[in-house]
Amino acid sequence: MKTMAQVDEALSKRYDGPLQQVQGRDYIPWDEAMRHLINIFGNDGLDVGIREVRLESVPNQDGKSSSYGYMSIVTLTFKTSDTQPFTRDALGFSEISYTNAGKPQMDMAIKGAVSGGIPRGTVLLGDGGGLFLYSEGKAKAAKGTTTPSVDRTTVQAATTRKEGLSSKQLDVLRNKKLPEGLITALDTMQDWKQRKDIFSEIIYMDKAQAVEALKRHGIEEEEELPF
DSSP, X not given: OOOHHHHHHXXXXXXXXXXXXXXXXXXXXXXXXXXXXXXXXXXXXXXXXEEEEEEEEEEOTTXXXXXXXXXXXXXXXXXXXXXXXXXXXXXXXXXXXXOTTSOBOHHHHHHHHHHHXXXXXXXGGOGGGTTHHHHHHHHHHHHTOOOOOOOOSHHHHHHHOOSSOOHHHHHHHHHTTOOHHHHHHHHTOSOHHHHXXXXXXXXXXXXXXXXXXXXXXXXXXXXXXXO
């Protein structure tokens, strides 16, 4: 556990880790936010709590239809060795996505809502937690221009990649001896965030576990016709 002086020193420096671009603005990915907070407060200086998770409807741009997703209230509790703990609450939201077979991915949306609240709680710590990204985003929007995220690390490249799995990720799946049809189905998914989440889920599984997990997400090999 760190002292408050160590925490203050760490937070006095602007966040300079990996970023993810969403709708032209830079954000800190949830896993990088967690890593950043652990570096600042130590492994025993951070607790993540979930106060609430609920289903919400959001009007679509056409004003006639709605989409559904889950909203969460996440509480981050920070502890130091020489002060009282303090907390930051933040909202997270994740729209419900669907498998290729049309099944709603409720569990993925709930996980996304919770993880989405972590970066929003992190920025409440100031520029050391990435607060400056919001003012920079507003400035770019006011000028009508956006700047692509800088590929600072290979982690960021994997996080923001939208055109498909990287060659290294494909090698990982092939080393598991997964059927090529399953690999192709995952690689060509249109929902890049879901593709990333599924890959992260199966990366440490063996072949049988990975095949079963992909099946739960509606990704299965097509049966060969008998002619």
